[in-house]
Structures are given as structure tokens and as C-alpha cells.
Amino acid sequence: MQIALAPAPYASGTPSLRIGTTPHPETQRSFGAGEEIFAEGDRARFFYRVVSGTVRTCRILPDGRRQIDAFHLAGDIFGVEAGTEHRFGAEAVGEVRVIAYRRERMLLTGDDGALAQEVAAATLRALARAQEQMMRLGRKSARERIASFLLDLADRMTDGMAGSLRLPMSRTDIADHLGLTVESVSRCVTQLERDGLIALSPDRHSVRLRDRAALRHLDA
Amino acid sequence: MQIALAPAPYASGTPSLRIGTTPHPETQRSFGAGEEIFAEGDRARFFYRVVSGTVRTCRILPDGRRQIDAFHLAGDIFGVEAGTEHRFGAEAVGEVRVIAYRRERMLLTGDDGALAQEVAAATLRALARAQEQMMRLGRKSARERIASFLLDLADRMTDGMAGSLRLPMSRTDIADHLGLTVESVSRCVTQLERDGLIALSPDRHSVRLRDRAALRHLDA
DNA sequence: CGCGGTTTTGACCTGAGTCAAGCCGGGTGG
DNA sequence: CCACCCGGCTTGACTCAGGTCAAAACCGCG
Numbered sequence: 001m002q003i004a005l006a007p008a009p010y011a012s013g014t015p016s017l018r019i020g021t022t023p024h025p026e027t028q029r030s031f032g033a034g035e036e037i038f039a040e041g042d043r044a045r046f047f048y049r050v051v052s053g054t055v056r057t058c059r060i061l062p063d064g065r066r067q068i069d070a071f072h073l074a075g076d077i078f079g080v081e082a083g084t085e086h087r088f089g090a091e092a093v094g095e096v097r098v099i100a101y102r103r104e105r106m107l108l109t110g111d112d113g114a115l116a117q118e119v120a121a122a123t124l125r126a127l128a129r130a131q132e133q134m135m136r137l138g139r140k141s142a143r144e145r146i147a148s149f150l151l152d153l154a155d156r157m158t159d160g161m162a163g164s165l166r167l168p169m170s171r172t173d174i175a176d177h178l179g180l181t182v183e184s185v186s187r188c189v190t191q192l193e194r195d196g197l198i199a200l201s202p203d204r205h206s207v208r209l210r211d212r213a214a215l216r217h218l219d220a
Numbered sequence: 221m222q223i224a225l226a227p228a229p230y231a232s233g234t235p236s237l238r239i240g241t242t243p244h245p246e247t248q249r250s251f252g253a254g255e256e257i258f259a260e261g262d263r264a265r266f267f268y269r270v271v272s273g274t275v276r277t278c279r280i281l282p283d284g285r286r287q288i289d290a291f292h293l294a295g296d297i298f299g300v301e302a303g304t305e306h307r308f309g310a311e312a313v314g315e316v317r318v319i320a321y322r323r324e325r326m327l328l329t330g331d332d333g334a335l336a337q338e339v340a341a342a343t344l345r346a347l348a349r350a351q352e353q354m355m356r357l358g359r360k361s362a363r364e365r366i367a368s369f370l371l372d373l374a375d376r377m378t379d380g381m382a383g384s385l386r387l388p389m390s391r392t393d394i395a396d397h398l399g400l401t402v403e404s405v406s407r408c409v410t411q412l413e414r415d416g417l418i419a420l421s422p423d424r425h426s427v428r429l430r431d432r433a434a435l436r437h438l439d440a
Numbered sequence: 441c442g443c444g445g446t447t448t449t450g451a452c453c454t455g456a457g458t459c460a461a462g463c464c465g466g467g468t469g470g
Numbered sequence: 471c472c473a474c475c476c477g478g479c480t481t482g483a484c485t486c487a488g489g490t491c492a493a494a495a496c497c498g499c500g
Contacts, residue, residue, distance in 0.1 A: 059351075061440045065359040069351055082344035087351065123343055124302035130350035131279075131289055131307065137357035138399030139285040142456065171479065179358030181457055186480050203465070204479065220281045362488065391447065401489055406448055423497060424447065 027100045031092035037079075040089040044081040046100040047119070050074050053096030054168040057088040058176065068177040070129060071169060073156055077122035093169045137179045140220070145178040146188045147218035150198065154209055164201075164208040247320045251312035257299075260309040264301040266320040267339070270294050273316030274388040277308040278396065288397040290349060291389060293376055297342035313389045357399045360440070365398040366408045367438035370418065374429055384421075384428040 028051065031037055037048065040059055048055075055072040057079075069088050072078040079090060081103075106116055132152070136145045150165075157165050167174070175185045192198045197215055199208040209215060248271065251257055257268065260279055268275075275292040277299075289308050292298040299310060326336055352372070356365045370385075377385050387394070395405045412418045417435055419428040429435060 059355055061355075061359065063440070067355045067358045069354060080344075082341065082348060087348065120340060120343075121302065123340075123347060124300075127343060127347045127350060128302060128307065130347060130354060134289060134350060134353055134357060135279055135281075135287045137354060138287045138396075139281065176358075182479080183458080183481085184456060187456090190480070220283065402447080403449085403490080404488060407488090410448070 029098055029100060031096045031098070033092060033094050035092045035096075037090040037092060037096075037098065038086050040086060042086045044079065044084060044086045045103055047077065047079040047081070047103060047106075048090070048098045048100055050076050050078070051097040051099055054093040055090055055096055055098070056093050056169065056173060056177075057090045059088050066176045067179070068173060070126070070133075071153075071173075071177065077119060078126075080119055080123060080126075093173065142178075142180055142184050142188050143191065144218050144220065145180065146174075146185065146192065147197070147215045149174065149178060150207060150209065151212070151215055151219055163210075163212075164206055166206045249318055249320055251316045251318070253312060253314050255312045255316075257310040257312060257316075257318065258306050260306060262306045264299065264304060264306045265323055267297065267299040267301070267323060267326075268310070268318045268320055270296050270298070271317040271319055274313040275310055275316055275318065276313050276389065276393060276397075277310045279308050286396045287399070288393060290346070290353075291373075291393075291397065297339060298346075300339055300343060300346075313393065362398075362400055362404050362408050363411065364438045364440065365400065366394075366405065366412065367417070367435045369394065369398060370427060370429065371432070371435055371439055383430075383432075384426055386426045 029037075031053075037055065038044075038046075050072050052074050055076075055078060056068050057070055057072065058066055058068040060066045070078070071093070079086060081087065101115070106119060132148075136148050140148065153167070154163070154165050169177075171182045171185045171189075174180075175182045178185070180188075189198070189200070189204075192215075193200050195214075197209075197211045197218075199210050200206070249257075251273075257275060258264075258266075270292050272294050275296075275298060276288050277290055277292065278286055278288040280286045290298070291313065299306060301307065321335070326339060352368075356368050360368065373387070374383070374385050389397075391402045391405045391409075394400075395402045398405070400408075409418070409420070409424075412435075413420050415434075417429075417431045417438075419430050420426065
């Protein structure tokens with residue numbers, strides 16, 4: 001497959017879009033913290049690209065248990081479906097701007113094949129992440145999951161200057177992503193701090209990875 | 221995307237392949253129980269389709285913990301990679317026959333676009349399964365994981381006549397897929413049997429789903 | 441009928457969950 | 471400018487689902 005896994009061409013702060021020969025007015029939308037972008041079961045008429053901010057896609061069991069499938073950062077594509085409806089809900093984590101693409105756009109392989117290829121690449125990347133996540137959820141301890149998650153996030157958020165990354169999501173979100181409880185996440189993070197592997201800002205939302213080697217060792 | 225999620229055109233016992241205009245001699249290969257089809261880290265020169273039998277793709281942590289990513293049944297495509305190497309190993313569960321496709325075949329969008337589309341569809345399906353699996357691993361109890369797994373397998377193995385499906389894999393494999401231990405799998409299966417939700421053959425490898433409603437309720 | 445691998449069962453242990461307070465920081469209004 | 475609130479984070483004490491270790495039991499097979 002000719003899919004290039006190079007960094008997504010529309011990274012972080014690139015709201016402008018090059019779009020084939022015919023100018024498609026791409027709809028750009030904004031959402032406030034916690035707002036729903038689409039719900040589980042909605043008709044999948046669009047798929048999206050994050051322009052700025054962070055999006056979480058998640059599913060909720062009837063009894064309230066929640067699993068956050070993934071966090072999508074600036075440049076990431078999400079909401080692509082094989083069937084006709086969204087199998088996950090999507091919500092803004094903090095302030096978010098996204099571009100909505102009409103799903104049918106994917107049908108035309110002509111002209112805008114570039115977008116189609118990008119989507120294919122994004123899908124493959126999503127699959128790779130999902131597989132990584134399965135490893136975490138299936139076989140790793142709480143401590144290992146946190147270490148792995150932080151490293152992964154650090155890789156993806158290039159912006160964070162000098163090893164310090166700002167976590168856009170709450171502890172609860174992290175817990176629901178890693179299959180843990182808030183308390184466990186809190187305890188593990190604190191423990192990693194005590195052990196000197198990471199350092200936390202006073203508001204506890206910025207993390208500096210002080211000992212990547214040790215973290216990577218935990219990541220296994 | 222024009223991907224049709226209809227049942228894969230080359231299902232179960234269909235070794236013959238229709239392949240565009242130029243006849244490509246597709247390599248068909250056989251493997252015995254436990255044999256390795258490719259290893260984690262191998263150059264990804266081929267991807268595969270299961271002709272008969274079951275394949276497991278898995279990853280092993282340095283300390284020996286194993287996570288089985290997925291089981292691939294007849295008709296399934298596996299081993300498609302975004303990068304240049306396989307990020308999972310693949311092994312035969314019992315006797316297996318597969319067709320190996322040269323990876324470059326995907327490059328030509330011409331002629332054989334059909335295969336390319338099939339791969340795209342397979343990728344999307346794999347992603348959907350991975351997401352289902354994350355839900356299981358992240359938020360479900362042992363009992364629920366087993367129920368969910370059995371239902372899923374029953375759906376995919378149409379062959380199993382009248383609700384009775386033969387599990388091709390060992391308890392250990394199931395455990396490593398569901399993030400449990402052999403003992404837990406065994407206990408849960410036995411419990412489901414005692415509770416009358418399932419019935420087991422004397423060799424404990426065939427399962428009849430006696431109360432799908434209850435199982436589905438567990439699946440949530 | 442004995443053998444070897446898989447599955448099951450039992451007794452015990454522990455990592456993470458649960459429940460219940462505190463704590464801290466940031467935002468508001470007096 | 472500061473006292474107060476409120477939601478998210480942390481901490482502590484206790485519980486429990488599932489893991490661990492060890493031993494049968496079972497099935498299929500030669």
C-alpha cells in the first residue's frame with residue numbers, strides 16, 4: 001500500500017486546507033469543554049480532523065461504565081466508520097476546533113484521492129494504537145499503563161517544550177482510558193513522582209518526564 | 221468510503237482466487253499446530269488471508285507476558301501493516317492454510333483495486349474488533365469477557381451447526397486474548413455451564429450457547 | 441491401560457477497587 | 471483583596487475479583 005506514515009500534513013495550527021481543484025468549503029466547528037461532537041449511534045455523515053484541542057471518543061455501557069477508546073490530538077482524524085453509524089461518541093476535552101468532512105467525499109477516488117489516502121493511513125495508525133492499547137489493558141499493571149500512556153502522549157504532543165507535557169484531560173478520563181479508577185491513577189502518578197520518574201506542576205496537570213529510560217523500562 | 225462491509229467474498233472454503241486480468245500465482249501455504257507464520261519484527265513482505273483453520277496474532281513482552289491481539293478465521297485478512305515490519309507475530313492454531321499476497325500488490329490501484337478495497341474493508345473491520353476488545357479488556361469482568369468472546373466467535377463461525385461452536389484454541393490462548401489467566405478462564409466457563417448459559421462437550425472444546433439472551437445481557 | 445498434555449479444582453494472596461474523608465487551587469462575590 | 475465555594479485531586483482503611491501456586495482429574499492416544 002502506498003500509504004505514507006509520515007507526520008500528518010495538516011498538523012497542529014494549520015486550519016487552511018488544500019482541497020483538490022474544486023474549492024470545498026470545509027465546515028469548521030468549535031466546541032466547549034465536555035461538549036458532544038457526535039453521539040454513539042448517530043448517523044455517520046461526517047468524519048473529522050482535529051484542528052486544535054483534544055477530542056475523546058468513548059463508549060458507555062448501560063450501567064454507566066465508560067471506556068475511552070482514544071484521545072485525538074491536533075491533526076488526528078477521527079469518526080471514520082465502516083458502517084452507517086458512529087459506534088463511539090466523541091466529546092471535546094477542553095476547547096476544541098475541528099473540521100468536518102462529508103463522508104461522501106471519500107467516495108470520489110478521483111481528484112481528492114489525497115484525502116482518501118490520508119484516511120486510509122489514519123485508519124491504519126488508529127489500528128496500531130488500538131493494538132498498543134490492548135497490550136496495555138490486557139497485560140500491564142496500573143503503574144505500567146500510566147508509564148506507557150505518558151510516553152505515548154509525550155511522543156504525540158511535540159509542542160510540549162523540553163519534556164514537559166500538559167495533560168489536557170482529567171484523571172477520570174485517564175482512568176476510563178486505561179481501565180482503572182481515578183484513585184488508582186492518582187496513586188500511581190503520585191508514586192511515579194515520589195520515585196523520581198516524573199515531576200508534576202503545582203496544578204498537577206503538567207508532567208515532566210524525568211527518567212524516560214525507567215519509564216520505557218516499565219512500558220516494556 | 222465505498223467499502224462494503226458485506227461478508228468477505230472469499231469465505232471459508234474458497235481457495236480459488238479471481239484476480240484481475242493477469243493471472244497472479246498466489247502462494248498458498250500450510251502450517252501445523254503452533255507453527256509460526258511470521259514473527260514480530262519480521263519484514264512485512266506479505267499479508268495473508270486465512271483459507272482454513274485459525275490464526276492468532278500476538279505480541280510477547282520481554283518478561284513473557286503474552287497478549288493475543290486477535291484470532292483470524294477462514295476468510296479473514298491479517299498481517300497488513302502501515303510500516304515496513306510486522307508488529308505482531310502470527311501462529312497457526314491447529315492446522316492452517318493461508319494465501320500469501322505480496323505487499324506490493326496493494327500499490328497498484330489499477331486492475332486489482334478490488335483487493336485493495338478488500339484490504340481497506342478488512343482494516344476497518346479489524347479496527348472495529350479492536351475497539352470492541354478494548355471495551356472488554358478495560359471495563360468488563362472475567363465472566364463478561366468470556367460471554368462476550370463466545371458470542372463474538374459464534375457470530376463469526378457460521379459453520380458451527382445449531383449454536384454449537386468448536387473452539388479451535390486452548391484455554392491458555394483464550395486467557396491471553398482476554399487478559400486473564402487459564403485458571404480464571406476455566407473457572408468462568410465452568411460457572412457459565414453450571415448456570416446453564418452454555419453447555420460443553422465432553423472434551424470441553426465444543427460449546428453450545430443455551431441462553432443467548434443471558435449471555436448477551438452479560439455482554440452488555 | 442498407562443502416558444502426557446490440557447483442563448479443572450482448591451487454598452491462599454494481592455493489586456486494584458470501593459468507600460469515605462481531606463485537600464488544594466482557581467473562580468466568585470462581597 | 472480576601473473569604474468562601476466547588477470540582478477535581480489525593481489519601482487512607484478496608485474489601486474483593488482475580489492471580490498464584492499446587493494438586494488432582496480428565497481426555498485422547500498409543
